[in-house]
Amino acid sequence: MTNLVEVRGLVKTFKRRDGTEVRAVRGINLDIAQGEVFSLLGPNGAGKTTTISMISGLLSPTQGDATIGGFSITKQPMQAKKLLGVVPQEIALYPTLTARQNLDFFGKMAGLGGKELAKSVDEVLDFIDLKDRQNDRIDTFSGGMKRRVNIGVGLLHKPQLVYMDEPTVGIDPQSRRRILDTVVQLRDEYRMTVLYTTHLMEEAQELSNRVGIIDHGEIIALGTVGDLIQQIGEEDRLIFSVGEQDIDNGLLQQFEAIAGITKVTYQSRELNVAPGLEDSAELVIEKKSTGTMMAVRSGQVMDGEIVVYAKRGRKALPELLRLADDAGVNIFSVEVREPDLEAVFLHLTGRALRD
Amino acid sequence: MDKIVTIAINDLRVFLKDRSNIIFLTLVPLVMTFIIGYVNGGGFGGASSQLRVDLLDNDNSELSAQFIASLKEANSSLMLCPADNDENDGCNLGDNAGLTREQAEQRVRDGDTLALIEIPAGFGVAVESFQPVSLSYVSNEDFTAPGFIRQAVDAAALRVNGAIVAARVGTDVAGQIEGITLDAGGQADFTQQVYDRAAGIWAANPVSVAYELTAQQESSTGEINLQSGLAQSVPGMGSMFVMFTVFGGMTLLVIERKQWTLQRLVSLPVSRAQLIAGKILSRFLLGILQFAVVIAMGFLMGVNFGKDPLAFILIVLTYTLSITALSFALGTQLQNEEQASGLSLLLSLALAPLGGAWWPLDIVPEFMRTIGHISPVAWAMDGFNQLAFFQGGLGDVLLPVGVLLAMSVVFFAIAVSRFKYE
Numbered sequence: 001m002t003n004l005v006e007v008r009g010l011v012k013t014f015k016r017r018d019g020t021e022v023r024a025v026r027g028i029n030l031d032i033a034q035g036e037v038f039s040l041l042g043p044n045g046a047g048k049t050t051t052i053s054m055i056s057g058l059l060s061p062t063q064g065d066a067t068i069g070g071f072s073i074t075k076q077p078m079q080a081k082k083l084l085g086v087v088p089q090e091i092a093l094y095p096t097l098t099a100r101q102n103l104d105f106f107g108k109m110a111g112l113g114g115k116e117l118a119k120s121v122d123e124v125l126d127f128i129d130l131k132d133r134q135n136d137r138i139d140t141f142s143g144g145m146k147r148r149v150n151i152g153v154g155l156l157h158k159p160q161l162v163y164m165d166e167p168t169v170g171i172d173p174q175s176r177r178r179i180l181d182t183v184v185q186l187r188d189e190y191r192m193t194v195l196y197t198t199h200l201m202e203e204a205q206e207l208s209n210r211v212g213i214i215d216h217g218e219i220i221a222l223g224t225v226g227d228l229i230q231q232i233g234e235e236d237r238l239i240f241s242v243g244e245q246d247i248d249n250g251l252l253q254q255f256e257a258i259a260g261i262t263k264v265t266y267q268s269r270e271l272n273v274a275p276g277l278e279d280s281a282e283l284v285i286e287k288k289s290t291g292t293m294m295a296v297r298s299g300q301v302m303d304g305e306i307v308v309y310a311k312r313g314r315k316a317l318p319e320l321l322r323l324a325d326d327a328g329v330n331i332f333s334v335e336v337r338e339p340d341l342e343a344v345f346l347h348l349t350g351r352a353l354r355d
Numbered sequence: 356m357d358k359i360v361t362i363a364i365n366d367l368r369v370f371l372k373d374r375s376n377i378i379f380l381t382l383v384p385l386v387m388t389f390i391i392g393y394v395n396g397g398g399f400g401g402a403s404s405q406l407r408v409d410l411l412d413n414d415n416s417e418l419s420a421q422f423i424a425s426l427k428e429a430n431s432s433l434m435l436c437p438a439d440n441d442e443n444d445g446c447n448l449g450d451n452a453g454l455t456r457e458q459a460e461q462r463v464r465d466g467d468t469l470a471l472i473e474i475p476a477g478f479g480v481a482v483e484s485f486q487p488v489s490l491s492y493v494s495n496e497d498f499t500a501p502g503f504i505r506q507a508v509d510a511a512a513l514r515v516n517g518a519i520v521a522a523r524v525g526t527d528v529a530g531q532i533e534g535i536t537l538d539a540g541g542q543a544d545f546t547q548q549v550y551d552r553a554a555g556i557w558a559a560n561p562v563s564v565a566y567e568l569t570a571q572q573e574s575s576t577g578e579i580n581l582q583s584g585l586a587q588s589v590p591g592m593g594s595m596f597v598m599f600t601v602f603g604g605m606t607l608l609v610i611e612r613k614q615w616t617l618q619r620l621v622s623l624p625v626s627r628a629q630l631i632a633g634k635i636l637s638r639f640l641l642g643i644l645q646f647a648v649v650i651a652m653g654f655l656m657g658v659n660f661g662k663d664p665l666a667f668i669l670i671v672l673t674y675t676l677s678i679t680a681l682s683f684a685l686g687t688q689l690q691n692e693e694q695a696s697g698l699s700l701l702l703s704l705a706l707a708p709l710g711g712a713w714w715p716l717d718i719v720p721e722f723m724r725t726i727g728h729i730s731p732v733a734w735a736m737d738g739f740n741q742l743a744f745f746q747g748g749l750g751d752v753l754l755p756v757g758v759l760l761a762m763s764v765v766f767f768a769i770a771v772s773r774f775k776y777e
């Protein structure tokens with residue numbers, strides 16, 4: 001496979017007003033193959049947008065360079081940009097113009113004109129399924145519809161490389177599903193290469209041929225999802241929801257004694273009542289584990305979770321449930337999590353991907 | 356080039372989609388122009404489109420009539436009362452149909468008229484016999500007495516003088532010619548003679564103007580013609596609103612950065628030069644549109660902008676260009692909308708009065724007039740006033756036009772060197 005994108009030693013240092021520096025990107029090397037979906041996965045502030053902004057010519061690199069289809073983004077930006085379709089993290093549209101006016105304008109800017117432009121706009125409107133709303137103003141659209149137009153604009157000139165920066169942020173599950181399907185469709189039907197950034201592990205895991213995990217401006221792991229998980233060993237996590245019950249340390253020790261189990265933790269949260277409300281006898285809150293409403297007291301323990309780390313954890317499940325039953329602990333639900341990118345990130349950084 | 360125009364058209368479309376922009380483009384200037392025109396003109400004085408001046412002709416000779424005709428030629432907007440009074444009493448004479456000097460002076464003091472010109476009895480005879488004679492010119496020392504009326508009187512006096520000189524020389528020469536045939540040497544001699552004679556008569560300058568100022572009046576309650584105010588306020592407000600609109604463009608650039616459309620444009624195969632040029636073109640066109648709206652209003656109200664549309668358009672174009680360039684020189688560095696709209700307002704409200712958009716620069720002290728000319732508005736107003744009040748043409752506005760062009764070049768150079776997207 002040939003590389004469509006090659007990133008070499010990319011660095012971006014921002015200067016703050018007070019003179020201090022923010023090293024947002026600290027020397028990134030990447031190759032993205034023709035026809036793959038490559039995800040850049042990292043927490044907020046990791047440097048995803050900054051990296052992408054340099055590749056799309058929005059920011060000039062402090063150091064390093066990247067090529068798209070062999071064209072340097074610093075030396076031949078016009079040629080490089082012709083191959084690139086950008087879907088920014090923000091809704092980059094004119095809110096008072098209609099969907100069609102937006103598509104027309106950006107299409108012209110991408111170098112299309114005449115019949116070709118009209119055809120392209122029609123195709124994109126079909127693709128994003130908004131043909132019947134094409135003459136409505138963007139500011140009358142729902143969040144999901146705006147996102148779709150935002151994506152459509154980036155596809156108008158049939159770019160070889162489509163770059164999408166967290167396109168599912170802040171939208172409903174249904175629209176999100178649709179966008180994820182679109183990404184796969186772009187690769188499989190339209191043979192486009194997609195560079196996708198996200199801080200959502202599930203998305204990276206589902207979509208990507210390969211993933212680069214980025215943290216503090218550096219790629220800390222890179223490969224297929226399988227590769228990355230293998231790196232940390234294959235440990236399942238079993239998550240037991242125990243609600244507001246008090247959990248005895250003895251039970252946890254019993255769990256840990258079972259063969260194949262490496263670690264057991266217990267977490268819960270205590271209900272903290274807003275100042276001034278401490279004296280109210282009872283509060284009604286939503287119970288996370290079941291979604292039902294319940295009455296609680298201030299200081300009460302909530303949403304307890306026992307997390308068991310185990311190789312081939314399913315095997316230990318009956319034994320674990322029996323021990324809990326013996327101890328009189330009610331298990332409201334059990335979730336078995338196979339090793340995932342979340343775990344990879346946790347393993348590499350000691351932090352959760354999401355706070 | 357295509358992309359530049361496309362960007363500009365798109366910007367205009369976005370701008371005009373916003374209702375508040377349209378109101379600002381039309382309604383606000385309309386109201387402001389009326390208010391400022393009212394203040395400068397001293398009030399609404401009927402529908403007449405003329406500058407009211409009292410003229411007492413105590414001579415009623417052929418020469419005084421000639422002088423009056425010259426005066427009107429020098430400034431066609433003058434309404435000379437009581438002679439030019441119409442059925443609507445545009446002179447606002449009321450019962451004073453037979454206007455006396457005293458009444459006329461009171462009218463000046465009250466702000467009923469802009470000035471009083473009195474031609475003394477015996478003016479014609481004196482001029483013809485070459486006796487020095489003085490016209491009297493009385494005006495208030497405040498802004499209701501614009502310099503242009505005085506200029507018109509001067510010009511008329513000059514013309515009468517010129518006519519006298521020509522007439523005298525002509526008669527003298529004719530007398531000498533009889534029975535004389537000239538050889539080559541005599542011809543030169545003769546020309547010299549004519550010249551000397553003319554210069555001598557000219558130096559005697561039979562008609563002079565004696566200026567008097569009445570004591571300044573606190574409040575001029577009288578009604579002075581609105582039109583004189585409008586001829587000042589329409590271009591003035593036009594100039595100011597062009598600033599509002601064009602400097603407002605600075606906000607748009609910030610908004611575009613915030614709503615990410617600017618970044619999207621940058622990620623497309625559009626060069627930096629095309630992008631800037633497109634943005635500049637759109638602001639420029641908006642500025643022109645704004646000016647056109649105000650001027651169209653002026654036309655509908657019958658304001659006289661002078662007799663040279665080409666010169667007028669040239670000022671509008673170069674002025675708008677300079678403002679556009681200035682907005683880009685400043686606007687590329689702004690961080691947020693508040694900064695942009697703050698600066699836009701501050702600049703417009705500083706440069707407009709400084710440059711004479713609110714009141715004629717004739718009424719401010721000399722040094723203020725000089726300082727005022729750092730404002731492009733001052734140069735534009737110089738040009739407009741030349742056209743509206745002095746019947747100037749293309750040649751009279753070349754200086755302001757040149758200065759405005761030079762300002763544009765400098766501002767653009769600054770803008771291009773500082774434009775950033777980051």
Ligand SMILES: Nc1ncnc2c1ncn2[C@@H]1O[C@H](COP(=O)(O)OP(=O)(O)OP(=O)(O)O)[C@@H](O)[C@H]1O
Nearest residue numbers: 014022024042043044045046047048049050051199
């Ligand atoms: N213009 C700027 N000036 C100063 N610092 C900046 C600038 N842009 C980004 N940064 C900093 O650089 C770091 C990386 O930011 P970036 O936007 O690339 O993160 P991200 O991975 O895209 O995060 P998110 O998931 O929240 O979008 C952050 O610490 C951010 O504060």
Ligand SMILES: [Mg+2]
Nearest residue numbers: 048049089165
């Ligand atoms: Mg980002």
